[in-house]
Amino acid sequence: MAVTPGQTTVTGGAGDTRSLPGHVLPPLALPAGVDELAVAAAAQLGWDGDVLPMTMLGRPVFVVARLCTDVHAERIAMGMPPVTDRASVSTWVWPELAGTAPARAAEIVGVLAVARHWRTGMAAVVPFARYGEAAMVLPSAAVLTEDYVDNCLPRARTYGLAVVTADENAIVDLDLSGRNERVLLPEDSVSRWVNEMVYEQLLAAA
DSSP states (O other): OOOOTTEEEEEOGGGOEEEEESOOOOOOOOSSOHHHHHHHHHHHHTOOSEEEEEEETTEEEEEEEEEOHHHHHHHHHHTOOOOOOHHHHHGGGSTTTGGGSOOOOEEEEEEEEEOSSHHHHHHHHHHHHTTSOEEEEEEGGGGGSHHIIIIIHHHHHHHTOEEEEEOTTOOEEEEEOOOTTSOOOOOOHHHHHHHHHHHHHHHHHO
């Protein structure tokens, strides 16, 4: 059987022979390290703060945050370092204990995920979009697909996510602005625990 140049012949059972394209598009790849892209994306979004790589709620994300120096000084004076035990922090929202809970010592500017595919990025960052700014960083090639236009953009707008793209030279650009007017959840035990985890990382980074 003659094979057209640029094709590969695959033979299956019972003499089943078919031709596959010889050129297969490579999988989407990030043009630089995730840390580098996260810092560039934070600058593109205008998020001013330390860019902290963290695993939160089982998801790899970058939290952009600043230390509240006045609250930090007060907590040092009170002997109240970051509390990262989730069960302990959960009691801070109880009505009878809310008045004794320490103030937030970290100001979280936003949370972003760097991923090759929008579904991965969205799964990582959506839980944090309920409390504030959130974004995902994708390769430029990822936003040039029908899947992105038809499936990602409507969901990103619903959750208020921003989308930053990175081209083959690791130059970032804003593809979709986040929606600032969305309704955010009030403070709860999850947001308090996240803040304490970020507070701890800010001190470690310093």
